[in-house]
Amino acid sequence: MSDAKTMRESGSEFMPKFDDKGLLTAVVLDADSSQVLMVAFMDEEALGATLESGEAHFHSRSRGKLWKKGETSGNVLTVEEVLVDCDQDALVLKCRPKGPTCHTGARSCFYRRLDEGILQPVNS
Structure with missing residues (x-):
């Protein structure tokens, strides 16, 4: 095992591992x-803004720019804790949502379940 890999997987230094597009996955709970609220992507800028402000920022792949969750709706996500996976290429953000998380107005973006090939509403 290489030194960098050992440090990333076992050390205490935060060494985020961005993919070839400069992104890592962020799961918001x-x-x-612990309900899953959304899944988004963060680049270095979004991660830095999140850690600095305490409010969730992401990289909008469709707009190609920094996006603060709730910047227009007011439904911000206040970050309480950041969990880092074993190889530091994915994060779990434990957040306190101010209002609905989904752009549809649903509490979570995961408001449907697949049931025998048909989407059914999830009771939350």
């Missing part, structure tokens, strides 16, 4: 219920 409700800090109280």
Whole structure:
């Protein structure tokens, strides 16, 4: 095992591993219920803005720029804790949402489940 790999997987230094597009996956959970609220991507700028401000920022792949969750709706995500996976290429953000998380107005972006090939509403 290389020194960098050992440090990334076992050390205490934060060494985020961005993919070839400069992104890593961020899974957002409700800090109280652990309900999955959304999945998004972060680049170095979004990660830095999140850590500095305490509010979730992401990289908008469709717009190609920094996006603060709730910047227009006011439904910000206050970050309570950041969990880092074993090889530091994915994060879990435990957040306190101010209002709905999904752009559809749903509490979570995961408001449907697949049931025998048909999408059914999830009761939350």
